[in-house]
Amino acid sequence: MKKEKCKKEVWSGFYHHPCPRNAVKDGYCRQHHPDKVAGRERLSNDIKKIKWKNSPLSIAMRKIKELEKENDELKKQLNEIYYP
Numbered sequence: 669m670k671k672e673k674c675k676k677e678v679w680s681g682f683y684h685h686p687c688p689r690n691a692v693k694d695g696y697c698r699q700h701h702p703d704k705v706a707g708r709e710r711l712s713n714d715i716k717k718i719k720w721k722n723s724p725l726s727i728a729m730r731k732i733k734e735l736e737k738e739n740d741e742l743k744k745q746l747n748e749i750y751y752p
């Protein structure tokens with residue numbers, strides 16, 4: 669019996685070709701099984717989220733929000749002093 673190949677098409681950078689790996693489950697290889705792909709996507713999304721959270725831009729944006737809140741609070745306090 670001929671071994672079943674993974675049914676995923678992969679992009680080589682120039683053209684699409686069928687995945688050369690043997691299918692292990694539901695007609696997909698270990699790399700391309702939808703469960704595995706979803707898991708990898710989830711993981712890469714989590715990594716992106718963490719990277720974004722720790723990026724200087726994101727930190728600066730959070731800081732700006734905090735300062736805006738503080739600014740509003742101080743304005744409110746000033747108003748209470750001047751217009752009690």
Ligand SMILES: [Zn+2]
Binds near residue numbers: 699
């Ligand atoms: Zn594959």
